[in-house]
Amino acid sequence: MADKFRLSEGALRLIMKGDQVDDPIMQVLGSKRIASASTDKERFRLLLSDGKYLVSYAMLTTQINDKIANGELADNTIIRVKRYITSVINNGGKSNKHVLVILEMEVLLPGDQTGKIGNPEQLPDNDTEPDSTTNSNNATTNDHVNSLSKPATSASTYRCMLNKPTNIDLNVSLQDHHIHPISSLNPYHNKWVIKARVANKSGIRKWSNSRGEGQLFSMDLIDESGEIRCTAFRDIVDKFYEMIEVDKIYYITKCQVKAANKQFSIKNDYEMTLTHNTIIQECYDADISVPQTKYDFISIDKIVNIETGTIVDVIGICKSVSEIFTFTARATGRELKKRELTLVDQSNSGISATLWGTDAEKFEGSSQPVIAIKGAKIGEFGGGKNLSILGSSIFKINPDIPESHRLRGWFENGGMQQNVTNISSTSSIGGSQTQWLNLKEAQNLSSEDAEKGVYFQTKATVIMFRSENCLYKSCPVDDCKKKVVDMENGMYNCEKCGRQYPNFKYRLLGSINAGDWSGNQWISMFASETEKVLGMTSEEVGQAVEANPQALADLADKANFKQFILKCRAKTETYNDETRLKTVAIKVDNISYKEYNAHLISRINELQGMKN
């Protein structure tokens, strides 16, 4: 029976030297209570065997004391040690005692089902000195900062020197008055230890500029007193990146503290840089005094009225997810990857939230999880609002917070079936809330508000449909829309995709001179809206032109003098010092006289001074 569990022979020697051994299997050969002055924190000492060696200074962290009390760790019990730390008790400078503290374990075989395995011998204590990594300045002082030794290279095992023989628990030794609040850090004091939660951690980013190149990552640390940003550069990144986990609490000391660039730091006058001397140790107690991320959620429908560029916290169900889009940023020439999430909430509103780069690649949202974002940036496109998830944003999937559970409850109990108003879609400006302006008003307003552009709707007549260049052969790839070049060999080349296709898609691109009672304006529109003006699909127009090259002129004639409600964006653009107004019909609708008349009546009342 016991053969099933081979003890990890020799593991204790490695562990006590400071090496990391993953999930070693050990046998408990005895246990006893340690006499302690403190009654609330009783401790148990274990005699532990790996089949080859014995260690009598093994202990349980107090959180799992109950395992002894309930008899789970009877003699001969075989356990798997899942998490541990090694510590050194410095006995007032007289001797160093190495101990193993078990933080997490599981019983593999109860003690009454097996006997003692092997013939383990006492591990000599002088064999436990770490090799070259031994802290050279471990002379005992009263300075608790110096009582920390360098961390081992492994991710989960840290060595520590403690100067109080009665207290071998790392978590206990550094708490209370030895911990400095983050708000007290400054560049003029370097002996401090903070106990902070990692609120956010960036990915590893590479930079390259005139001053050099390298890699970096940063994290936001928070405690009761405040927060501070902490950055690691170059090889320090490799040393700490993996071990740092978001939401965990760490003791941190020996970082460089320097004045922060005010432009990028509003939370603290200072920021920290991890150095070669930095020591970071995980704190395993769930200290509730170290705050969790605080959100200030705003309901999605409210975002419509918040200025572009504002940073907000949002929580929503990820109702749908796009594929990854790859494109080149025109300004920088950089290749960008993005994925768009549609988030919905109890306001029955939806918004598109964009993940970038590796965040986009990693995201998997098919289970419609709750997404909480702290610090998303509001953007604007085509009159709709959207969110951009920045490197500085905290992005949580199914966070265990009340708002998350409430939202899930709403979604599962009817929210899922609700029709949502997507405040990101350009058609969302098609509602009656779009301001009514006549073309003259739009022209005047646009010249005043040249930067942002003006959104409006008007009832207009097609005075002239320009048939020249209104139809083109486009890339057959959905969403590409790029005009293809006929290679005259049955193939069509798309420069955007950088490849040739045996087929193409007809696509309309409309330009009309539209008039209302105030004046007229050349207005362009994409294929979907041009189809509404012509009353034909792009494909139908293409076929008609193939059958008769003169067909377009006839089709244009039929469009002339039709009337529509045009929802437009007007914006001034400057080419070569020449400024002109560019107006795009984002949406072309048949006239709803019910809505249009309501508008006219309200306008008449307004003119008569009768506010409605």
Place this chain on the structure above:
DNA sequence: CCCCCCCC
């Protein structure tokens, strides 16, 4: 020592 977060 970064400080970009982009596009239709």
